[in-house]
Amino acid sequence: MRPYQAQHRAYCGVDLHARTMFLCILDPQGKTLLHEDIPANPDAFLQSVAPHRDGLVVACECTFCWYWLADTCREHGIPFVLGHALEMRAIHGTKTKSDRIDSEKIAHLLRAGLLPQAYAYPAEMRATRDLLRRRSYLVRRRSEALTHVQLINWQYQHDTPTGKLRYASNRAGLLDRVDDECVRRTLQVDLELAAHLDGQIAELEAFLAAQAKGHDLPNYYRLRSIPGVGKVLALTLLYEIGDIRRFDAPGRFLSYARLVRPAKESAGKVVGRSNAKLGNAHLKWAFREAAALMTRHEPGVKAWAAKKAKATGKGKAQAILAARLGRAVYAMLRRGVPFDAEAFMRS
Numbered sequence: 001m002r003p004y005q006a007q008h009r010a011y012c013g014v015d016l017h018a019r020t021m022f023l024c025i026l027d028p029q030g031k032t033l034l035h036e037d038i039p040a041n042p043d044a045f046l047q048s049v050a051p052h053r054d055g056l057v058v059a060c061e062c063t064f065c066w067y068w069l070a071d072t073c074r075e076h077g078i079p080f081v082l083g084h085a086l087e088m089r090a091i092h093g094t095k096t097k098s099d100r101i102d103s104e105k106i107a108h109l110l111r112a113g114l115l116p117q118a119y120a121y122p123a124e125m126r127a128t129r130d131l132l133r134r135r136s137y138l139v140r141r142r143s144e145a146l147t148h149v150q151l152i153n154w155q156y157q158h159d160t161p162t163g164k165l166r167y168a169s170n171r172a173g174l175l176d177r178v179d180d181e182c183v184r185r186t187l188q189v190d191l192e193l194a195a196h197l198d199g200q201i202a203e204l205e206a207f208l209a210a211q212a213k214g215h216d217l218p219n220y221y222r223l224r225s226i227p228g229v230g231k232v233l234a235l236t237l238l239y240e241i242g243d244i245r246r247f248d249a250p251g252r253f254l255s256y257a258r259l260v261r262p263a264k265e266s267a268g269k270v271v272g273r274s275n276a277k278l279g280n281a282h283l284k285w286a287f288r289e290a291a292a293l294m295t296r297h298e299p300g301v302k303a304w305a306a307k308k309a310k311a312t313g314k315g316k317a318q319a320i321l322a323a324r325l326g327r328a329v330y331a332m333l334r335r336g337v338p339f340d341a342e343a344f345m346r347s
Contacts, residue, residue, distance in 0.1 A: 001278070004081045005113035009055025013107030015099040016040060016060045016069060022099040024107040025052050037099065040065070042072040053078070059110045061085050061102075062118045070120050080120060083109075086277060087116035121242060128211045129239040133282065135204045135232075142166070142197040145190040149174065152187055156180075168198060208235050218336070223329070225338040227301075228293025236286040237329065244333040253330045258284035259323040284322075287329075291322040300345050 010033060015022040017040060025034040033052055038044045049056060058073050059081040060066055066082060073080035083106065091105040109115040121129065146165040153160055158177050163170035171191055178184040209231055212220045216238060223234040247253040254260045258279040263270045295302045301321070308317035328344050331337075 001084060001087050001116040003113055004059070004110065004115045004117050006057070006079070008057040008079070010052045010057070011107050011111040012049060012052070012056055012058045013103045013105065013110055014058060014060035014069065015103040015106065016063055016065060017099070018065050020099075021045070021060075021069075022103040023048055024100075024103040025049065025056070026107045026111050028111065030108070030111060032104075035100065035104065042068065045069070045072060046076065049078075057081060057110065059083055059106055059115055061088055061091070061106065066120075067123070067126065071123050074123075081110065081115060082118045082120040084116040084118040119242070119246065125215050125239060125242065128208065128215065131204065132208055132235055132239050135201060135208065136282070138197050138201050138204070142194050142201065145194045145197070149187055149190045149194075152183065152190075156183060165194075168195065171195075205231060205235075212238055219333055222332055222336075222338050226290060226294070226325070226329070227297035227339070227341065229290050233286050233290050233293075236282055237290075240280055240282045240286065241329075241333070244330065247330065250327050250330045254323055254326050256280055256283070257287055257326050259287060259319070259326045287322040287326050288318065291318055291325050294321070294325065298341060300341070304345070 007028070009028065011026045011028075012034075013024045013026075019040055020037055021040040022037050023034055023045075024032065027033055034048065036048065038048050049058075053076075057079040058069070060069060061083045062085045070080050070082065072078075088106075088109070091102045091109075094101065106115070143166075149165060149171075150160075152158075153174075156178070161170050161174065165171055171194070174191065175184055175187055178187060212235055220234055220238055223229055223237050224231075226234075229237075241253075244253070247256065251260070255262070256279045258281065261273040263273060265271065295305045305317050305321055308320060311317075312320070324344070324347065328339065328347070332339060
């Protein structure tokens with residue numbers, strides 16, 4: 001986690017909430033220039049910081065409502081730093097905690113060059129990324145409904161469907177096998193919910209694919225060139241990665257995607273592994289899924305994974321393959337080239 005260490009003439013720490021925000025502005029020597037509670041809106045913010053705009057930098061914790069503050073700072077040419085919520089433990093470590101104290105701590109961390117940065121995702125693609133994540137939520141809800149259908153079949157000893165219930169054609173006739181009216185209504189609720197979500201998910205996928213073609217068509221099709229990577233995985237990789245140039249080395253990209261587990265050492269001994277909760281969980285899922293699908297579509301990759309699984313176990317082999325794929329995607333996007341299966345196997 002790299003801290004923000006640029007020097008400025010004034011440092012503004014913001015404890016941001018949905019309706020209010022507490023500002024603390026410090027000079028380079030740590031003297032308080034402003035410390036007040038104001039409404040959380042652009043006009044009130046700009047009016048408060050106006051006397052200190054020259055050389056000002058603004059920082060806030062990565063909460064759910066930071067979008068408008070980042071966009072306001074960008075529109076008015078004010079540097080903005082988004083603090084990593086999980087790493088900003090210093091603002092929660094005292095006996096007394098309040099918005100006033102938290103804003104002052106953020107300002108001091110920013111002034112001292114110790115504020116851990118998160119990525120302030122650009123506004124142009126931010127809403128589409130959020131919609132893509134909402135699609136994942138709907139898929140999970142559909143899976144829960146269909147899982148409950150399967151549980152009902154087992155609970156009442158009904159015939160188990162032969163195909164996967166995620167396909168609507170395999171759900172036909174499930175209600176006809178049930179005699180009890182209450183059980184039939186229970187199944188009907190789940191099946192109708194799944195059918196409704198089918199339509200919502202299909203509509204979202206078509207819309208998201210059209211959005212991707214407008215945002216970054218070349219990289220979308222470069223990601224689609226990976227064996228086994230379809231529309232959804234390509235969309236996830238495209239929008240969760242964003243600008244690949246923000247990673248100056250493959251290792252930083254792999255760490256962000258949770259594909260590596262750095263060791264924690266003390267006195268020359270490994271005492272554990274880190275990076276379990278840092279980084280992007282959506283990217284980790286996408287790369288693990290892509291690695292599993294690649295083994296089905298590429299015989300060479302399948303043979304390599306089988307050989308590796310004998311030595312390290314299936315789970316470890318899939319994790320290694322996902323990390324290798326992460327390096328390949330980093331190189332693809334940095335160089336602007338499609339996936340090369342032969343080069344991937346040689347690496």
